[in-house]
Amino acid sequence: MPEKKNIAILTTVANFDLYKKTSVLFPKDISRFVIDGTNGMHSLHSIFYMFKKLKGKEIDWLIMADEDVIFADNSKVFELINYMALNKYSVCGVRDGGMISHRNQNPHSINTFFSILHFSEIEKVFNLKEIKTNHYISAKEFKDDLKHLNFGHAVDSLYEPYYGFYFWLRRKNFKFLFLKAEMPFQEDNITNSVFMPNGDLLLYHTWYARTYGSNKKHTARIDKVLEKTTQQQKNTVDPVIFKDRFFALKEYCKKTIRKIKIKLKN
Incomplete structure (x- = not known):
């Protein structure tokens, strides 16, 4: 069994109000890290920043x-x-196509809402x-059944910018474990559950984290899922927070430069 001292959990957070409620159900006795995504950092940018800060x-x-991930049993992750x-x-997660009703993109990649990486091995070749x-x-190219x-x-979908990261891992021959997901609630056609290889329930993913607290429908829906899992012992350890304070400015400058180059070419 891998030692807990060498296991960490990282969340790129766009909604800290929701994070405060769900993170108390995160796995216990491991390091916690947060990337502040309130300035727009997410997807592939977040992955690159993650490897930089955790090196x-x-x-x-x-x-x-x-x-917006709610662990049903946080001990199962170990x-x-x-x-x-x-x-x-070396990698596990849920396919981003075919497994969840409202995600019909590429099944050869996972969706980053939940993933586990053998970080020390991937870090060597990052x-x-x-x-x-x-x-x-x-x-x-990929022979998945x-x-x-x-x-x-x-x-053939290239919908998500982070697909390239997972395609790269597959081309580097890192072995993937694709987890099963289902839509567990009749009254909620958005939330999905994720299961262990042996069929045990691991977590719920509620989606629409950014809207929590501002959209009544999604806030009520997410709160209902939280109510199903509050029997767990809560863990209130504060995370280490990383933030690239100039990310939004840098991205704005990049877009401006690209627009100027396009105009010059025309």
């Missing part, structure tokens, strides 16, 4: 969980990491420039 922190396994270690898996060149997919998928999907 050299002796993290063996990294759990990535959004603030069983999952042990299963991954024993079976030589290459930002290489990853940036991997945002493509060739016909029939997709016959079991119940919902729409697009094997």
Whole structure:
């Protein structure tokens, strides 16, 4: 069993009000990190920033969980990491196509709402420039059996910028464990549950974190899921928070420069 001192959980947070409610249900006795995403940092930018800030922190396994992830049993995640270690898996998560009714994108990548990385192994070969060149997919490149998928999907989709990161990992021969997901509530056609390889319930993902507190429908819906899981012992450890204070400005400057270059070409 991997030691807890070498396991960490990281969340890129766009809504700190929701994070305060869900993070108390996060796995206990491990390091917690937050990337402040209130300035627009997310997706591939967040992944790159994550590797920069966590470099050299002796993290063996990294759990990535959004603030709209609600753990049904936070002890199960350690069983999952042990299963991954024993079976030589380096990445796990839910396919971003075919597994969830409203996610019909690429099933060869996972969605970053929840993922576990064998961080120490990936960190050894992490290459930002290489990853940036991997945002493509060739016909029939990946040989996954997709016959079991119940919902729409697009094997050629490049919808999410972070796909290139997971495609790069696959091309580097890191072994993926794809987890099963279902839509568990009749009255809620958005929230999905995620299961362990043995079928045990691991967590719920409620989606629409940014709208929590401002949209009545989604706030009430997420609160209902929270009510189902509040029997767990709460953990109120404060996370280490990282923030690139100039991210929004840098992105604005990049976009402005690109627009100028396009105008000059025309």
